[in-house]
Ligand SMILES: Nc1ncnc2c1ncn2[C@@H]1O[C@H](COP(=O)(O)OP(=O)(O)OP(=O)(O)O)[C@@H](O)[C@H]1O
């Protein structure tokens with residue numbers, strides 16, 4: 001409801017939108033083994049959520065559940081107000097190691113075009129309206145200058161921008177990014193994080209992002225989902241960035257520092273013993 005009491009379906013009216021993701025008593029298994037269980041949480045529309053947990057904890061698996069690629073073994077899942085289904089165009093997805101898995105030949109612009117036309121039968125002819133949307137998405141991520149180049153000729157940061165353009169070109173409401181900062185230098189990490197902040201603010205996209213290092217993402221994260229001891233948990237980011245919790249989560253000492261400016265960051269709390 002707006003302040004005038006009129007219901008609105010506008011994307012910016014956060015309160016009236018269904019949550020981006022709801023898990024209710026969810027368990028999931030792969031190869032006959034439970035990956036995680038008893039997942040119960042709600043990600044509100046408009047959140048920017050870090051998904052954290054050690055290797056093999058089931059972060060990618062959680063995205064695959066939301067994408068309707070993997071059935072759950074117990075409980076109920078709701079994505080953007082409906083049951084998960086394959087090919088859901090309201091979700092933009094950048095898989096883990098996505099750009100490394102692309103063939104050498106594809107051009108950046110063509111990769112983004114696939115986000116509109118679907119990849120199953122290759123590139124079909126596009127309409128002027130579709131081409132305009134591709135241009136817009138490329139401009140949005142700042143990739144116009146290298147749009148005609150082959151993906152294999154781009155830097156890691158440039159490739160990640162193009163991958164995000166592909167994920168948003170069809171106006172995704174929910175963006176699932178699996179380790180988008182992996183292998184990027186600090187500057188490129190910051191630029192991608194700034195882009196996520198812009199997407200959240202200007203396009204009102206809900207974002208879930210898998211990361212092993214929370215630090216570069218802390219300026220934009222509102223919440224976190226963390227996979228601890230075989231169960232997913234969800235909380236506000238400030239509740240998750242706590243020494244005890246992160247130390248338990250990663251199984252190695254983690255310190256949390258708050259600067260005089262109020263910025264939070266984490267650090268390895270392990271020290272070489274002094275001689
Ligand atoms: N296709 C598959 N078939 C069977 N088991 C799988 C498959 N994919 C993943 N698994 C198993 O499911 C568990 C969770 O894997 P998942 O890829 O979701 O972890 P993750 O948290 O994303 O790890 P990482 O940080 O290494 O990317 C692991 O034990 C993994 O071995």
Ligand SMILES: [Mg+2]
Pocket residue numbers: 059060061096178
């Ligand atoms: Mg993974």
